[in-house]
Amino acid sequence: MLGTGSPARSPYRPGGTPPAPGNLAPVPRLSEVTAALDALWPAHRAESWDAVGTVVGDPGAEVRRVLFAVDPVHEIAEEAVRLGADLLVTHHPLYLRGTTTVSAATFKGRVVHDLIKHDIALHVAHTNADSADPGVSDALAGALGLRVLGPLVPDTSDPEGRRGLGRVCEPTRPLTLGALAEAAARALPATAQGIRLAGDPEAPVRKVVVSGGAGDSLFDAVRATGADAFLTADLRHHPASEATEHGPLGLIDAAHWATEWPWCEQAAAQLDEISDRHGWELRVHVSKTVTDPWSAHFDSTGAPN
Known part of the structure; x- marks a missing residue:
């Protein structure tokens, strides 16, 4: 299981294709990685009300490190920054409904600003996943x-x-x-x-x-x-x-978050396999950060119990 502080998935697993001696493994562009993600979870298979695909990112930017998580919240964006990720892939959309602002005064706008400031792309796979x-x-x-x-x-x-x-x-x-x-x-x-x-x-x-x-x-x-x-x-x-x-x-x-978190590991393994097949220099991580919104539970003891 991978997450912050855990070793990354190796870009060359046993049985994979290592780079030729003296040659560096190719570093994929964002457009190549998102094309691989779109092949796994085509956008046209998302529900009509959904908002999937690449939200933030330069298609020509290099991607060496990817973080998978359920929610595109500030805590996850901070984790992506600490990790040195170039791409954050989340299950839940950042903007499920339309917006007229990405002001950093809003929490979603702050996420966008933090990702762009640190050259981190955001890609969403929701109902298509x-x-x-x-x-x-x-x-x-x-x-x-x-x-x-x-x-x-x-x-x-x-x-x-x-x-x-x-x-x-x-x-x-x-x-x-x-x-x-x-x-x-x-x-x-x-x-x-x-x-x-x-x-x-x-x-x-x-x-x-x-x-x-x-x-x-x-x-x-x-x-x-x-x-x-x-x-x-x-x-x-x-x-x-x-x-x-x-x-x-x-x-x-x-909990909603708990039932969808296993997908992050499955999805990371799928991208890892694609990376191995292409011989990319790409490391894939899964966030262990719990972003379920509920933080405590108390047993009810009042009447009529």
Whole structure:
């Protein structure tokens, strides 16, 4: 696992192609690296409301060091500066909605100013990474040790039926709902929220749907699969209440950031492989900084408990 203070991923792994003796490895330009990222997560596969692609950066600039993170917040920008990164790749957009200013008096404007001041580019892969193959939910399933059967909401433009939102999975061994929640608590990064469960902890889980990020708009699709459990984030009261009343569907609710962080490692490994194939002098890092907005949790002890 990589992050600030960790050794970078080597640009030449065992089995890779080392530079010829006396020759320096080529340093890719930003345009080359973003072309590789766009091949992994094409912008046209993002939702119409999304804002993906390169936000800041000179296409001709050299890129030697890349940092992957979930959120383009000030703390991550500072980490990129400390690391000496030339490119920051985040899952969440900086400007999801239109803006009329990048003034440093605003926190988003400050991020832009800090990145430009230190010659750091910013590239975003959001819903185009959600539906990719592999995508955000594949990384989540992998972290939980689940076997992916296919997408929950298939991308109709994919003839192979592998792309789409969410993943329908099965455990690799007999599992209960409680054991699945405990596995999530062990596998996902620690947050103040932790893991919440709705349902019988002893209920067997033979089929489970996972969806990184907010997932309570997907309940109809989840029920249609006949799943025993649904692991996602940002479950609101009314959709969750109605889902549990509708039938015996166990719910596991994790922090939004925690369900998407595994994608950073998956994405970094994908870029690392591309770099190795091209023989680039490129080092890839994954931020360990927790940018989940919640910082503490207190058990409720008041009435009627």
